[in-house]
Amino acid sequence: MTEIIAKGTWVEISNIVLKAGERAPQVPVDTQHVPLELRARGFLTGPTVAGQQVEIETVAGRRLAGILVKVNPAYTHGFGPPVPQLTGIGNEVRAILRERGDYK
């Protein structure tokens, strides 16, 4: 069953601005071999289903077209686990200062 995504839903679209091989001449070889992709977010201007070419209205009021890739896109960045190479530093520097009577 294909779920209808309602008009007005906050979504993310994708567009290929430049295909691989069409990149600016000054970019390095690895970048030449991949496309320039654009992602934008906005409100759907009409109902649709996943993976379709859609139109959105951005918060700045622009209308953009592209392939719908995410519905209500999440912010997934975080801190991640503590890094052992950093966790010991606090005790080390406090010990240096304490040794000299410079820190409680």
Place this chain on the structure above:
Amino acid sequence: MAERDDIMKSSVGLDYSRYATGSLAFDYERLLADTGYDIDSTHRIQSQTAVGNTPVIELHNVTKLIRVAAKPGKGARVFVKDEAVNPSGSFKDRRASLSVFEAAKRGYEGVAAATSGNFGAAVASQAAKSGLRCIVVQEAFDSKGIAQPEIEEKTRACEACGAEVIRLSVGPELFYVFLCILKETGFFNASLYTPYAIVGIETLGYELALQIKQLTGRFPDAVITTHAGGGNVTGTARGLRYAGAVDTRMIAASVDLGGLHMASDHDFNRKSFTTGHTGFSLPFTTWPDRTDVPRNAARPLRYIDRFVTVTQGEVFYATQVLAELEGLQRGPAGNTSLAAAFAIARELDEDRIVVVQETEYTGAGKHPLAQLDLAKRMGIEIKRGHPRENRPGRAIVIPEQPAQLEAVDVDLDHVRRSYLRRTLESLPADVPLSDNDVVFLAAETRIETGNARQLVEEIRGKT
């Protein structure tokens, strides 16, 4: 190119050709003066949106730690200007404030900025307050769709303030997309490099000089500035001069990203830093006009007394020390100058004063843990050791002790020659240089006019 110039003219409302005084030369001071803003009026405008007037904090424990590794009598007092308390969390609010104020005054419907860093959030924040629409264009993810976590946080921060964020994969064609947006919308180009964006920083240097004088009875001996595009160095140095701190040394510090290519899709998520690094600072210092405006108002070589680099690992170490000894969670990129301060303060007498000129907010994505976790995922080795073993893109080496932090000098004479070579290359060989041009090049590089003339002849003779 002609269309590009037209778009630029209408999107910043400035006819840069009016300032030309030679084949290469232009009237830099008049370009800045014509903004019509001085320290007082800038301060008044910035105060309306709670920008500026940030505290200066003495880092007593960091100073003590530096003195442990210093020779007797050495180890300057280290202060920091806590720019993180600005509305969007960095000094970039100062740069955005005049641009957005000017855009509103001139009746633009919105502002647009090409930036992946703190500046985007600053423009979005200022635009929200002014009721202008805002579009921020970012280089945000690699071809595998992996976002740089710090930029992802900036996406969130911009969207939180009501901005449209256009996220692109890696590549300098971003500026083509940006130009198309300017053309389509007619929005004001809140470029980091317009005169407004530079004059807006002058209050930072001015406040800093007066605050240090009030706290210690003297102007700072050295101000260390995290150096990327050159605006921070330029605006701060100008502000210091306005305050009368003419003997204060301006030290620019960048994270060494030697070996990594800034337009490489592969290297994008292996940098661990999104700004304050040599990938920006070296090209921008030697070729300031490589920007999205015809004449860059950030001209760092005019102001830098010393230029140093530090390693990625040293900045992460300094960031951890700042949190654990001073209770200040800040950075990481803004702490580039703090890492350099460890080495610079160590060499100076105890009664000297070193100021780390900015902090920036920290948070999800914008944090050493997020960067190091991504680095591990990219196959980069993370280890403790001597900072000299740090290899950008391959190994991030966290120092084992504070005495290992080092500020590596960049040869400024070499940078000056690169600047001259680059600038002269932009001019056809048969176009003569006027006296104005030579005087301009001398001012740009802080070389005596006679020496500049000699260098110019030497370089032009070779081509």
